[in-house]
Amino acid sequence: MWFKHLHLYRLHDVAHIDGGCIAEHVEAQESRPLGGSESRRLGWAPPAGRASSRRQLYHHLQGHYLLTALRQERILPTSVVREEVDERVADIEAQTGLPMHRQEKLTLKEQVYEELLPRAFVRSQRIDLWWDTHRQLIGINTSSRKRAEEVLDLLRETLGSLKVTPLGTRELPMRAMTTWLGDPGTRPADLVIGDQVELKAKGDDGVVRGRQVDLDSDEMQQLLEGGRQASKLALSIEGRMTFVLHDDLALKSIRFDDALIDEASQADDGDDAVTRLETDFLLMTRALADSIERLIAWLGGEAQADGNAPHGG
Template sequence: MWFKHLHLYRLHDEQVIPLDALEDALDAQAFRPVGPHEAKRAGWSRPAGRHGRSLVHEIQGHRLLTLSRQERLLPSSVVKELLEERCLEQEARQGYAVTRRDRLAIKEKLVEELLPQAFTRSTRIDVWWDTRRRLIGVHCASVKRAEDTLDVLRQSLGSLKVTPVTVSIPPGRTMTEWLTKPETRPDTLLLGDQIELRAASEEEGVFRGRQVDLEGEEVQAALDAGRRVSQLRLSTEGQMSFTLHEDLAIKSIRFSDNLVDEANDSTDDEDPILKLDTEFSLMAHTLTSTLGQLIDWLGGETETPPATP
């Protein structure tokens, strides 16, 4: 249940959609496995898996949704190789080279033949919806995958006014200042041991450090040379550690051992619903607290116009 990555969005809809209405909207686009001739399919599934009955898992104003995706794996190299064979066979029969239009038609027919034989790959993306603070967090590493997930949610609801959370001071500038001016760093914010530094010119490359002293000479020399922080490993004591990116993406999240132990001690593995309740509640409250602090440390959230429904 514990999220590893997070892309955060501000919800501009003032009214909270009722739980029953949300359930019905998601049910209309519930997940179904891909058909023999389909390349991919996405739909909503139960966060608790086979043990759950609902497409929305809610506790204390926090909602958990799960988007399931399934796609057929058809390597482009295989398609290309067989396409060349088919084109050569047709050229031999007709006595002249196939046209571009004929080539596209042959490819479409070939893909249609191969799809039913292709293996499938299934993935799931969880969505955390804080109804009280009007925040939505998408659990995935890629911002494109996060946007695609919100597009499916928008289709299901008919409208979804969201924008990425933005802060008044660019995160890269603040992170750089935390290292060059340690006195500006919040007392409860701890430095990790990973960093990425970028120069003003792309030709100068990127400095990446792992298991390094962020206040050591090597990092300070790079900062003195004019590089700025684009990624920084941080932690909040007793809550979580994470890598903050300059676009405000939160990645490589690791919740504290105390939280994980608390969840394990409070639940019985034989009751998966209770286990989900406990882990989701602890995680959601930790994210709310940590992200609220982080946004304040970065100068506060800026007002952004709502996205087009």
């Protein structure tokens, strides 16, 4: 249940949506097996997976929603299609004694793709979505911004309308991270610098990455003085979690504090998988919400709307 990555979004002009309304709309977009001619599909699946005795497509706990998108995609490598097309082209040219024209090959390629697609392997990926209705925040558990946007599109299609923008802060994360690295005195009292960093140069001098290194070393200061800026930085919030902050405000490689995990493991769930899921979810969202509020404060507060229309509608 514990999220590993998080892309954050701000909801705008969200009317009250009751549980019955959510249930009806989510069920209409429930995941189903791929059809023979479908290359990919995205739909809602039970967050508890097979552990759930019923098709519970969302959980609503103390103002927090948990939904899980199931992304299915048929894997048909281009090389496999190309090899089959080449063999068929060779056979046809041998039979006719004439070279095939480019358009004929393109038509044959489409035919081969349609024939092989139903036999291709299906790769499935589960992507969790957290909706904090108190703060009107959405967090999506994926390392890919593209995948996060796909899940937002599914939620938008499910609800009929969704005005949402990526969460932004007054101070750019890259500028703040660079300042924290270069001047320890600027670091907030509850912020702890980790041992992982990525530094980018303004020109084409490449990227410097460091893991398990002393970020307060003289070598690091020299790189910063040379004009490099921090695009990724490992941070820690005591009692909550550690994570790598990216320059687009994504949180990745999240690890929750051992005390939090121990608290979850000691909770009485009656050996029920759904109860376990909901217990973990509540403890996790509590830690995430607190950590995000601190992060926004570290970065000068949330950016104000600039008058541009939010994505979606």
